Amino acid sequence: MDLGLKGKVAIVGGGSMGIGLGIATRLAAEGADLVIFARRLPALTKAAENLASTYGVRVVPVTADIRDQDESGRIVQTAIDSFGKLDILVNNDGAPPLGAIDSFDDMAWQKAIEQNLFSVIRMVRSALPHLKAAGGGSILNISAISAIQPIAKFGLSVATWAGLIGYAKTLSLEIAAHGINVNTICPGYIDTDRLQKVFNSGTQDPATVRAGLEAEIPLGRIGLPSDIANLVALLVSPAGAYITGCTIPVDGGLFRALR
Numbered sequence: 364m365d366l367g368l369k370g371k372v373a374i375v376g377g378g379s380m381g382i383g384l385g386i387a388t389r390l391a392a393e394g395a396d397l398v399i400f401a402r403r404l405p406a407l408t409k410a411a412e413n414l415a416s417t418y419g420v421r422v423v424p425v426t427a428d429i430r431d432q433d434e435s436g437r438i439v440q441t442a443i444d445s446f447g448k449l450d451i452l453v454n455n456d457g458a459p460p461l462g463a464i465d466s467f468d469d470m471a472w473q474k475a476i477e478q479n480l481f482s483v484i485r486m487v488r489s490a491l492p493h494l495k496a497a498g499g500g501s502i503l504n505i506s507a508i509s510a511i512q513p514i515a516k517f518g519l520s521v522a523t524w525a526g527l528i529g530y531a532k533t534l535s536l537e538i539a540a541h542g543i544n545v546n547t548i549c550p551g552y553i554d555t556d557r558l559q560k561v562f563n564s565g566t567q568d569p570a571t572v573r574a575g576l577e578a579e580i581p582l583g584r585i586g587l588p589s590d591i592a593n594l595v596a597l598l599v600s601p602a603g604a605y606i607t608g609c610t611i612p613v614d615g616g617l618f619r620a621l622r
């Protein structure tokens with residue numbers, strides 16, 4: 364199925380690895396030109412070169428820490444300078460540390476808010492005039508299943524992503540008339556370096572931790588970045604244009620509620 368993404372321009376956060384690279388790969392395979400950003404240059408440059416040579420699209424890497432308030436404008440301007448327009452914004456990056464919710468000081472909370480909420484608010488503020496000028500487009504946020512089914516020790520993320528979900532829903536109402544849809548995907552456990560670090564962080568054998576998680580997941584396996592990217596590609600394409608304001612788990616059935 365041709366999703367109609369050829370020639371579209373997308374910004375993909377955290378595009379050097381993990382879920383972000385999975386999304387960048389899928390959009391590139393569909394023929395979209397990309398700006399990808401992350402903090403570390405080597406992995407970012409390698410990803411950009413691989414995507415461009417494999418799929419014959421243009422990919423511009425931008426090194427940026429999305430918690431820095433000046434970076435959103437620079438990233439969006441890079442897309443406009445490079446491609447003359449912007450159609451799709453994918454908000455994805457890292458996440459705050461894990462720990463007991465009462466153990467964090469104001470600085471830790473501030474950083475978490477910058478990473479999970481303010482980064483999106485600023486990216487949207489910078490991107491919106493260009494999405495409107497393009498006559499429509501898509502904003503897609505990557506959050507986590509813990510934002511809708513909280514997990515102990517994930518408090519910094521749970522609290523800040525809950526704010527993101529409220530922000531995204533409100534935004535979807537306000538910009539629907541411009542033909543811009545806004546959705547948030549909540550991944551379950553996805554096989555990336557980040558998850559591997561979680562497997563390696565405790566005292567238990569990583570293979571045992573992995574097997575324990577797999578046993579919890581109704582579909583019986585850890586997800587892949589491509590499992591997330593497949594839905595992203597649909598939601599940011601003309602085929603997904605009628606879907607907006609949604610918060611969607613992609614988790615192998617892990618989310619156990621009716622809504």
Ligand SMILES: NC(=O)c1ccc[n+]([C@@H]2O[C@H](COP(=O)([O-])OP(=O)(O)OC[C@H]3O[C@@H](n4cnc5c(N)ncnc54)[C@H](OP(=O)(O)O)[C@@H]3O)[C@@H](O)[C@H]2O)c1
Nearest residue numbers: 377379381382401402403428429456457458507553555557
């Ligand atoms: N993997 C999972 O099981 C899972 C499940 C639910 C939700 N999520 C969420 O999905 C998102 C992506 O996770 P992932 O597993 O793909 O992580 P990952 O493999 O660690 O990749 C994170 C990407 O974001 C970039 N990044 C991190 N912090 C950044 C910052 N401050 N500014 C700019 N770029 C930044 C990283 O590059 P640099 O380090 O070079 O900046 C990298 O490209 C995270 O928010 C995570 O919490 C993941």
